[in-house]
Amino acid sequence: MPIATVNPANGETLKTYEPMGEEELERRLQLAEATFRTYRTTPFAERARLLNRAADLLDEDAQEIARVMTTEMGKPIKQARAEAAKCAKAMRWYAGHAEALLADEEPAESDVRDSGASHVRVRYRPLGPVLAVMPWNFPLWQVVRFAAPALMAGNVGLLKHASNVPQTALYLEDLFHRAGFPEGCFQTLLIGSAAVDDVLRDERVKAATLTGSEPAGRAVASTAGEMIKKTVLELGGSDPYVVMPSADLDRAAEIAVTARTQNTGQSCIAAKRFIVHSDVYDAFAEKFVAGMRALRVGDPLDEDTDVGPLASEQGRADLEELVDDARRAGAEVLCGGERPDGPGWFYPPTVLAGITREMRIHREEAFGPVATLYRAGDLDEAVLIANDSLFGLSSNVWTREPGEVDRFARDLEAGSVFVNGMTASHPAFPFGGVKRSGYGRELSGHGIREFCNITTVWQGV
Secondary structure: OOEEEEEOOOOEEEEEEOOOOHHHHHHHHHHHHHHHHHHOOOOHHHHHHHHHHHHHHHHHHHHHHHHHHHHHHOOOHHHHHHHHHHHHHHHHHHHHHHHHHOOOEOOOHHHHHHOOEEEEEEEEEEOOEEEEEOOOOOOOHHHHHHHHHHHHHOOEEEEEOOOOOHHHHHHHHHHHHHOOOOOOOEEEOOOOHHHHHHHHHOOOOOEEEEEOOHHHHHHHHHHHHHHOOEEEEEOOOOEEEEEOOOOOHHHHHHHHHHHHHHHHHOOOOOEEEEEEEOOOHHHHHHHHHHHHHOOOEOOOOOOOOOEOOOOOHHHHHHHHHHHHHHHHOOOEEEEOOOOOOOOOOOOOOEEEEOOOOOOHHHHOOOOOOEEEEEEEOOHHHHHHHHHOOOEEOOOEEEOOOHHHHHHHHHHOOOOOOEEOOOOOOOOOOOEOOEEOOEEOOEOHHHHHHOOEEEEEEEEEO
């Protein structure tokens, strides 16, 4: 795949880049290893100062980098600005909390005595250079939510970004450089996917994190397993959005539209399967379809645009195949479902009903503004449908019944359960999934500790 910026709104290639050669890649790996030896002992206060400076610079650059993201992958410009602001917020959160999150832990005195020690403490030490293989859909946020905790923990980062967002990838390296981080703390590797395996096998690279497709996750996990290296994987999602009779239907339907079409529906944590109790199914479906129809599809640089183009021509083709397969198998198209004429890789907000287990869209992730509607007779059936998926990233539940909240929180197979609200990530809360949505956690204290050597320090009497 070429490393290039191709505007998805019109298909125009704007910039191309030559992949790094072996000599340059080797230079950067050497630099990462050398920088880690000294950066690992940098005081938390200095790391925090640098990260806060990066946040300030990002705030200053917000309009410029938002336009770059929109041009590279089609994100509506107002959502791009919000992404930049979220990244600055996460940087400041980790700058303010990392030292406490990684403070030495003291075991219970009784356990210390029982072990025959005079003193025991648990320390969190950085691992070294960490390879981050990142996707295009949130080209700034996906990287920052790795980089901020990794840098605050004393690690250094090597970024292999998606090949269609090279300008964003290069901006990130430049951002940390301008903030004053030592050279080699964060480097962008302009390489193709085929080169990832060799980088991960290099002994100087100590761990890897990947956000992306299930096949990409399998490839990285396989190599990392062979090399005995730690990995964190955040893969696909087909999140359920359950609506029960006690829900505020107006609010549930309004949020459902945003939950499905944020980032033009190209989000792993977007709600995709809408499971509605029979008692309120018709009323919800009417409100939801009306909301989807009302969305404005168009130029992502236009402030009034709600839904931009898909990020790639192949991505639109894949989405069309899922819709067409469902239609042939008997699904009812309540709105959308037809590719518009004209340039760019646009696809309309679409709602499908009458979904069966034989349809591909029931089993596969629909990465675009296409929603599927399911009817559930009771709570048990809603849980059954929600869990009938190979994925388990997040979930959404709308109910005012405390007993139902407890049941869904207990039984839904997902890394998160959001009640009466839309799934979103926040630096203070752990983020990740189960089943084929991956393993490990990002964000919060759990995320910063993923790439630490958790060390027991035992001292005898």
